[in-house]
Amino acid sequence: MNSARYWWRISAWSEISALVASAIVGVVLLSGIVAGDDPTLPPKRLLITVVATTVVWLIVTFVTQPETKRR
Secondary structure (H helix, E strand, O other): OOOOOOOOOOOOOHHHHHHHHHHHHHHHHHHOOOOOOOHHHHHHHHHOOOHHHHHHHHHHHHHHHOOOOOO
C-alpha cells in the first residue's frame, strides 16, 4: 500500500475541487462579505474557508469514482 495515500476514496478531482473551492471562498470573503476592523476576522475567515472547502471536497469525493489501485 502506498504510504502517501491518506484515504482510498480521494481522487484527483477531490484535490482539484478543494483547491478551487478554497480559492473562490477566499476571494469572496476578502472582497467584503466578512469585512471590518474586528481583530477576530482572520480566524473567522479561516474557519469559514476550511468548513466550505471540506464540504465541497467531501461531496466531490463521494460523487466521483475512486482512483484505481496501482502497484
